[in-house]
Amino acid sequence: DARVTQTPRHKVTEMGQEVTMRCQPILGHNTVFWYRQTMMQGLELLAYFRNRAPLDDSGMPKDRFSAEMPDATLATLKIQPSEPRDSAVYFCASGFGQATDTQYFGPGTRLTVL
């Protein structure tokens, strides 16, 4: 049963620290998405990649967030420096195709910044 995996599942850190979240998309999927979910804003798309190239990162705060795909099996989302307002659940999703019909979501990383 192929699934998107995310690590860590939970992260507690102090303000100012660097945070790196990792995602392993489903093998063979060529599109990877990063979402953030908070009670106030709901589920927001931060960025997404196709064939490891960034297609859209308009939802991502540019000054402290960065997203990369070092290879086809790993996507990373980094926050540096982290702030309390970054506390949220971060989801990775993957899919296949030019206009991805189905996005398969991972279990999420719950980030708490103190």
Added chain:
Amino acid sequence: DAKTTQPTSMDCAEGRAANLPCNHSTISGNEYVYWYRQIHSQGPQYIIHGLKNNETNEMASLIITEDRKSSTLILPHATLRDTAVYYCIVRPSHNTDKLIFGTGTRLQVFP
């Protein structure tokens, strides 16, 4: 972008059909209707999507009105595990991957 309107919450008895409505009165001709759900503490899960014809899969049925201004997701025999937030999403265009999630409908299935 077309927007959707869903009831905030609904209840359904276990074993009965759950009918979740969605209004999308400003939908354009080439925009699809997608349904995802999110069970507590999990990532969203794809359910079904359609353009103008009714669709059915192993999870649910999607009924789209002829004018395409509204749709209904039907879970034919709801179980306790169907308790979740259900999101109705209109995809801006077939040539984009973006899904814009609203606030959804919180469905509570009770015994």
